Amino acid sequence: MSSSQPNQTGPTPPPLVRPVEIPGRGRALVASGPIKPGQVVLTDSPLLLYPSSLASLPSFCSRCFRVLPSQPLPCSSCHVALFCSVRCLSLSHPPLLCHALPSLLSVPSSSPDLLFLLSAYSLPSSSVLQLLTLHSYSNLPNELTQTLHSQLCSLIPPNLIPMNFNHETTASLLSKEKVNSFCLMNPRSGTNGDVEEMGVRAFGIYPSASLFNHDCLPNVCRFDYIDDPNRENNTEFTIRALHEIADGSEVCISYVRVRRGYRVRQRMLMEYYGFRCECDRCKIESQWKENQGDEEVGGDENGEEEMEEMEGENVEEGEEDVEGEMEMTEEEDDMDFPHQYFFLRYVCECGGTLAPLPPSHGGVPSDLMECNVCGTVKKDEFGSTGGA
Numbered sequence: 009m010s011s012s013q014p015n016q017t018g019p020t021p022p023p024l025v026r027p028v029e030i031p032g033r034g035r036a037l038v039a040s041g042p043i044k045p046g047q048v049v050l051t052d053s054p055l056l057l058y059p060s061s062l063a064s065l066p067s068f069c070s071r072c073f074r075v076l077p078s079q080p081l082p083c084s085s086c087h088v089a090l091f092c093s094v095r096c097l098s099l100s101h102p103p104l105l106c107h108a109l110p111s112l113l114s115v116p117s118s119s120p121d122l123l124f125l126l127s128a129y130s131l132p133s134s135s136v137l138q139l140l141t142l143h144s145y146s147n148l149p150n151e152l153t154q155t156l157h158s159q160l161c162s163l164i165p166p167n168l169i170p171m172n173f174n175h176e177t178t179a180s181l182l183s184k185e186k187v188n189s190f191c192l193m194n195p196r197s198g199t200n201g202d203v204e205e206m207g208v209r210a211f212g213i214y215p216s217a218s219l220f221n222h223d224c225l226p227n228v229c230r231f232d233y234i235d236d237p238n239r240e241n242n243t244e245f246t247i248r249a250l251h252e253i254a255d256g257s258e259v260c261i262s263y264v265r266v267r268r269g270y271r272v273r274q275r276m277l278m279e280y281y282g283f284r285c286e287c288d289r290c291k292i293e294s295q296w297k298e299n300q301g302d303e304e305v306g307g308d309e310n311g312e313e314e315m316e317e318m319e320g321e322n323v324e325e326g327e328e329d330v331e332g333e334m335e336m337t338e339e340e341d342d343m344d345f346p347h348q349y350f351f352l353r354y355v356c357e358c359g360g361t362l363a364p365l366p367p368s369h370g371g372v373p374s375d376l377m378e379c380n381v382c383g384t385v386k387k388d389e390f391g392s393t394g395g396a
Contacts, residue, residue, distance in 0.1 A: 046364030058127035071096035102130035223260035
């Protein structure tokens, strides 16, 4: 996507969100004052970035994860990783991952978990400790964590073994990854709404953004501009408000694509995050006839493509498939689905989320809406942007 946000100068404004503890929801972020439509409520840089798979290495810079130029620069140590510029080459990539890459190429099915662990153990000890303070959840069996730790032991030479390297730390790191990692998606292209399916180029741990709780009708959404050539910090996230948010209200993103149907959302949230959603939207949709019954949340049907879409703490809009998307019947009229306005105003044709561009320096809300997936900018057809 290209950036549509103006350069900001002058003194740093006070934060628009503050962390709190909410009973039943744990750590959360709430508005520290009234938030206007399109305002950037948070900008966050990654504590850690790592490739989604070995297959992504020939296509993306191993430092900034931009699309590689026609003549990339190879890593002088592993000769596997490629970089887009002299600057990225000089900054390099995680040393333990660098050392292991030649060996990993002989096992092309190496899991993203292993790439994460090699990258995480490469962090300075203070950053590892910061990572370990994040929220935990993992449904990985102990046998798998033991296998991953054994693989690490075979890949890391004795002179490079990091501090606190043991099975317990490995298991703890994995429990942080599952609920705190965000996807950095492949570029999207297409015309006339024919948008190519997206894949994941890399994952990132964003400590502040990971504090956002989930809602199936979010009031903010995430924007990244990873391929913008004019951004030095191209891996930063910006979180923008969709509409007005009152002082003290909880500020939420969606962990899954908002067009997902009720049962699919519940299954994905339980499987990957360990909770059943009880938001207003879910309470309404649970009463629809097709959602009544004894189906068990947490099953694995239709799950083969979900890992590609799950961003760890925010899969948001990942891929273009329509399986499991919500379809309203004639019986679900405005009385049954009062949030229909949200989908008309804030959901792009590609499945992404639309948010207003940032307000002017005078505080006037923009009448232009930007999609956080395909990058489309279009005029707001609904006029003044208020609450959903």
